[in-house]
Amino acid sequence: MSKNHHRGGLPWLFNPFEIKFSAYSGSGKTTLICRLINEMHQDYDIAYAKSDAHRFEMDKPRKDTHQAQMAGAQAVVINNPEARAKLEKRPANEIWRSLNLLEYDIVFVEGYKNHTQSPRILLVNDKMLEEIADKDLENVIAFTGPASERPSGLPTEIPYFHRDNIAAIKELILKTFASRVPKTKGLVLIGGQSRRMGKDKANMKFTEKSMARQAYDLLKEKCDEVYLSVRDEQQSLPEDCQGLPIITDQLRDMGPTGGILSAFKQDSSSAWTVMGCDLPLVTSETLEKLYEGRNSQRYATCFKSKSDSMPEPLLAIYEPKAQNRFYQFLATNRLCPRKVLLNSSIELLEQGEYNYLDNANTPEDVERIQEQLLRD
Numbered sequence: 001m002s003k004n005h006h007r008g009g010l011p012w013l014f015n016p017f018e019i020k021f022s023a024y025s026g027s028g029k030t031t032l033i034c035r036l037i038n039e040m041h042q043d044y045d046i047a048y049a050k051s052d053a054h055r056f057e058m059d060k061p062r063k064d065t066h067q068a069q070m071a072g073a074q075a076v077v078i079n080n081p082e083a084r085a086k087l088e089k090r091p092a093n094e095i096w097r098s099l100n101l102l103e104y105d106i107v108f109v110e111g112y113k114n115h116t117q118s119p120r121i122l123l124v125n126d127k128m129l130e131e132i133a134d135k136d137l138e139n140v141i142a143f144t145g146p147a148s149e150r151p152s153g154l155p156t157e158i159p160y161f162h163r164d165n166i167a168a169i170k171e172l173i174l175k176t177f178a179s180r181v182p183k184t185k186g187l188v189l190i191g192g193q194s195r196r197m198g199k200d201k202a203n204m205k206f207t208e209k210s211m212a213r214q215a216y217d218l219l220k221e222k223c224d225e226v227y228l229s230v231r232d233e234q235q236s237l238p239e240d241c242q243g244l245p246i247i248t249d250q251l252r253d254m255g256p257t258g259g260i261l262s263a264f265k266q267d268s269s270s271a272w273t274v275m276g277c278d279l280p281l282v283t284s285e286t287l288e289k290l291y292e293g294r295n296s297q298r299y300a301t302c303f304k305s306k307s308d309s310m311p312e313p314l315l316a317i318y319e320p321k322a323q324n325r326f327y328q329f330l331a332t333n334r335l336c337p338r339k340v341l342l343n344s345s346i347e348l349l350e351q352g353e354y355n356y357l358d359n360a361n362t363p364e365d366v367e368r369i370q371e372q373l374l375r376d
Contacts, residue, residue, distance in 0.1 A: 011118070013098065014100055015101050015107040017107070017180065020120040022140075023124070023128065028123060035166050036169065036173070037108065040106070050111050051111030065078055074090060120140045121142050123163070132154065133153075142172055143158060146163060183270050183271070185226070185267060185271070185272055186222065186223035187260070189229045210241065211280060213240040219275055227245045231252075257337050260274055274316055274318060276314035279315060281355065281358050286356045299341075306355050
């Protein structure tokens with residue numbers, strides 16, 4: 001293990017989808033980064049982070065925020081309808097730094113020489129080439145520089161690109177991100193108390209299977225591991241679900257949010273495909289559409305409800321970084337997963353002609369869905 005690795009820490013600085021650019025000062029890092037941003041910003045929300053060894057000042061003297069800082073404020077915030085800024089005098093530690101830029105699809109990082117766990121692009125010039133044998137090349141995915149031909153002395157297993165070959169560098173970055181997409185596990189939420197229905201929805205049947213088993217089998221088509229999410233005091237599972245793996249809510253009285261976060265407590269590195277047990281119209285084709293539209297660089301991928309155009313939180317793929325978002329909302333006493341989705345960077349999919357999201361919450365819903373299934 002490299003001396004620069006941090007045991008137990010995150011394998012990234014700001015975002016699971018980040019690329020670091022390393023080189024000597026004046027070698028063209030910022031120019032290359034800006035060209036890549038210009039090439040990619042139409043398709044991705046991109047952030048840029050820079051480490052500066054020197055003192056810097058981002059505020060202007062005599063401005064209100066500057067005067068407040070000079071008076072002793074440790075942080076100042078300024079907002080307008082299109083932008084916001086926060087300036088702090090407090091140094092960022094590893095934990096707080098990792099929460100700063102999760103909103104974004106991609107982060108380009110310049111500097112941070114002592115952190116090598118993220119994929120890196122190394123810009124090489126004559127001085128760098130003289131010292132390349134002594135350089136730490138861990139996690140370097142490419143060299144780039146001003147030479148039209150590959151300079152001699154570079155390790156052959158790492159590709160080299162001319163710094164003007166933006167298309168090829170972009171392609172490599174996207175290929176690298178594709179290799180980092182986390183696997184998914186499945187979670188069927190059956191811990192609700194079914195007050196409006198008057199009986200346990202997980203036991204109800206629209207086919208020969210219980211709704212809980214139907215949802216479990218559907219998720220099993222996409223996930224190697226699927227679990228039933230249950231309350232601690234839940235007495236029994238549907239008969240056709242006996243013996244299936246379960247995750248018991250560790251965060252009580254939080255509804256679906258408690259089930260989702262309990263799943264992340266069991267495995268925080270996987271994405272979780274979450275499905276309520278009261279969605280009898282969901283099919284294999286539904287899940288195929290969900291997975292085809294998955295954007296692993298967002299917090300979640302879900303469908304838009306036809307009834308209110310809002311995101312449906314109980315048929316969604318939640319990416320690993322979503323757990324941080326949920327805890328932020330819990331800190332402000334907001335427990336609804338739909339509110340989390342509404343106020344986060346997500347991939348929102350259209351359902352098309354068929355309404356997959358009709359749920360069976362009441363006896364009237366059940367009657368209407370049964371009639372629809374007979375028609376179909």
